[in-house]
Amino acid sequence: MAKEAANVSDTPSRSVTGGRETTNSFDAVIIGAGFAGLYMLHRLRGLGFSARVYEAGAGIGGTWYWNRYPGARCDVESLEYSYSFSKELEQEWQWTERYATQPEILRYLSHVAERFDLKPDIQLQTRVTAATFDEAADCWTIQTDRGDRVSAQFCVMATGCLSAAKIPDYKGRDSFHGETYHTGHWPHEGVDFTGQKVAVIGTGSSGIQSIPIIATQASHLFVFQRTPNFSVPANNAPLSPGAKQDWQVNSAVYRQQARTVPFGMLFEQSEKSALEVTPDERQREYERRWQLGGVCLLGSFTDLIVNKEANDTATEFVHSKIRGIVRDPAVAEKLLPRSHPIATKRLCVDTDYYATFNRDNVTLVDVLATPIEEITPTGLRTTDAEYTVDSIVFATGFDAMTGALCNIDIRGRDGVTLKQKWAEGPRTYLGIMVAGFPNLFTITGPGSPSVLSNMAVSIEQHVDWIAHCLEYLRQHQEAAIEATVDAENAWVEHVNEVGNATLFPLANSWYMGANIPGKPRVFMPYIGGVGVYRQKCEEVAAKGYQGFALSSSAVAS
Numbered sequence: 046m047a048k049e050a051a052n053v054s055d056t057p058s059r060s061v062t063g064g065r066e067t068t069n070s071f072d073a074v075i076i077g078a079g080f081a082g083l084y085m086l087h088r089l090r091g092l093g094f095s096a097r098v099y100e101a102g103a104g105i106g107g108t109w110y111w112n113r114y115p116g117a118r119c120d121v122e123s124l125e126y127s128y129s130f131s132k133e134l135e136q137e138w139q140w141t142e143r144y145a146t147q148p149e150i151l152r153y154l155s156h157v158a159e160r161f162d163l164k165p166d167i168q169l170q171t172r173v174t175a176a177t178f179d180e181a182a183d184c185w186t187i188q189t190d191r192g193d194r195v196s197a198q199f200c201v202m203a204t205g206c207l208s209a210a211k212i213p214d215y216k217g218r219d220s221f222h223g224e225t226y227h228t229g230h231w232p233h234e235g236v237d238f239t240g241q242k243v244a245v246i247g248t249g250s251s252g253i254q255s256i257p258i259i260a261t262q263a264s265h266l267f268v269f270q271r272t273p274n275f276s277v278p279a280n281n282a283p284l285s286p287g288a289k290q291d292w293q294v295n296s297a298v299y300r301q302q303a304r305t306v307p308f309g310m311l312f313e314q315s316e317k318s319a320l321e322v323t324p325d326e327r328q329r330e331y332e333r334r335w336q337l338g339g340v341c342l343l344g345s346f347t348d349l350i351v352n353k354e355a356n357d358t359a360t361e362f363v364h365s366k367i368r369g370i371v372r373d374p375a376v377a378e379k380l381l382p383r384s385h386p387i388a389t390k391r392l393c394v395d396t397d398y399y400a401t402f403n404r405d406n407v408t409l410v411d412v413l414a415t416p417i418e419e420i421t422p423t424g425l426r427t428t429d430a431e432y433t434v435d436s437i438v439f440a441t442g443f444d445a446m447t448g449a450l451c452n453i454d455i456r457g458r459d460g461v462t463l464k465q466k467w468a469e470g471p472r473t474y475l476g477i478m479v480a481g482f483p484n485l486f487t488i489t490g491p492g493s494p495s496v497l498s499n500m501a502v503s504i505e506q507h508v509d510w511i512a513h514c515l516e517y518l519r520q521h522q523e524a525a526i527e528a529t530v531d532a533e534n535a536w537v538e539h540v541n542e543v544g545n546a547t548l549f550p551l552a553n554s555w556y557m558g559a560n561i562p563g564k565p566r567v568f569m570p571y572i573g574g575v576g577v578y579r580q581k582c583e584e585v586a587a588k589g590y591q592g593f594a595l596s597s598s599a600v601a602s
């Protein structure tokens with residue numbers, strides 16, 4: 046794009062497509078209208094950039110638009126899992142529960158979209174199919190499944206880390222005569238399982254949230270578990286007036302703390318090793334945090350994710366809890382996670398998950414021992430038995446972090462696709478940009494703290510960084526920014542080094558791409574900590590975008 050175009054907000058050319066008047070040139074195209082896309086739009090518009098958001102869904106909200114399964118709620122506390130950029134927004138919005146439900150979070154995001162008048166620049170029900178970098182003009186051409194073809198100097202991927210739903214390719218999958226659902230594409234009208242025999246496949250976060258509720262409706266629920274997961278009680282409750290008041294008064298301090306701590310969450314972090322205290326002291330600390338509820342168990346000791354022996358103590362504690370809750374010892378044994386250290390897969394937060402297996406109408410099927418062979422017209426067949434059901438719920442997760450990006454035909458320099466570039470695992474600089482793909486930004490991309498953190502904090506940080514970057518380019522009359530290969534290589538090496546110093550690579554997790562057949566086994570997020578990472582990003586910007594090549598357009602003069 047011409048250098049002048051960096052001085053944005055020239056009147057874009059207009060055309061009429063399919064009865065809709067559309068512009069066909071923007072300073073930025075943003076793909077996705079979840080937490081990230083909404084804030085990105087707000088920030089760019091505030092800086093005078095023209096922007097268009099494309100969103101595949103029929104509504105805004107991203108994760109909270111799609112994941113309407115029973116029991117869906119956040120597992121980072123509502124007060125923290127929200128935007129911090131507007132004091133007014135913060136003061137006027139009242140969360141009702143410690144962990145908000147999906148409908149409440151969706152209402153919040155709709156309120157944000159209304160309040161900041163974002164909707165006019167969002168085109169719904171439009172999936173971006175291709176984004177191609179035009180090297181001569183330093184801009185992106187973006188195409189959609191609705192026939193749009195627009196150009197933009199900058200392309201911001203707000204496509205989400207957990208938005209490409211995955212259903213394993215079971216033999217006979219389409220032969221089933223009953224209803225099938227994926228938790229990430231839940232029907233808007235809801236589903237009433239009353240009187241039905243139901244199969245839930247998968248015991249990750251979505252399975253663990255939905256199973257206790259489906260169990261109260263179904264005549265019988267079969268839970269097909271491949272990998273038992275660690276889950277801690279939410280101890281969810283209505284937010285007390287005192288907690289709300291405290292947040293209103295002190296939110297600025299809390300928000301600032303959240304930006305500097307490792308996971309972007311405000312739980313108390315101990316400074317002791319699990320191995321330096323007595324077994325009694327350790328037990329008391331774990332018990333205290335179990336009673337508090339939520340992921341604060343992770344903060345019990347400093348070394349839980351780096352030292353296997355320390356981690357084993359937390360694992361043992363949760364095992365004893367499961368044994369204490371689940372009455373049938375054989376079922377309890379099956380529920381004990383043994384294949385991975387605690388927290389190396391996303392730690393789940395539940396309400397009555399383990400106790401659900403005490404119900405007479407719930408059967409746990411261990412599909413590691415007896416794998417699913419086939420989906421049949423009437424249900425499922427494992428190597429051991431046939432299960433007749435009315436409905437199947439796939440709580441089988443997502444092609445995480447790279448799925449939504451690689452589903453788009455993104456072509457950078459020399460026509461190289463992002464999929465080709467990432468064939469052996471994602472490579473980014475700071476998780477924000479990719480060498481060979483100028484002016485393309487990935488919000489909470491692989492190589493950033495992203496899914497290991499409170500995403501609201503990480504999203505705001507990336508959006509602000511990108512907004513400052515675009516402002517800088519405009520001020521300095523630069524048309525393009527691109528990660529250098531050297532900076533990218535060094536960052537990838539650093540991300541791997543830090544990841545390999547932890548226990549995370551020991552788990553077959555979606556962090557490692559292990560849930561997708563053929564996906565390279567790489568630990569994708571950055572575990573260096575939200576605070577450390579933010580500082581690094583700020584340093585890079587302060588040094589005139591160190592590790593990036595900035596250029597005026599070839600066609601500028």
Ligand SMILES: Cc1cc2nc3c(=O)[nH]c(=O)nc-3n(C[C@H](O)[C@H](O)[C@H](O)COP(=O)(O)OP(=O)(O)OC[C@H]3O[C@@H](n4cnc5c(N)ncnc54)[C@H](O)[C@@H]3O)c2cc1C
Binds near residue numbers: 126172203489501504
């Ligand atoms: C059930 C569930 C619970 C979660 N709970 C928490 C939590 O408690 N705390 C936390 O920090 N994180 C949580 N997460 C992670 C959550 O995804 C993030 O917190 C956050 O909502 C991500 O926002 P986003 O805008 O980056 O992505 P998303 O909300 O995923 O939005 C991305 C949007 O991009 C759209 N899109 C993708 N590809 C295209 C395309 N090609 N064209 C057009 N549109 C496209 C999608 O339709 C989607 O609407 C949870 C995730 C799930 C699935």
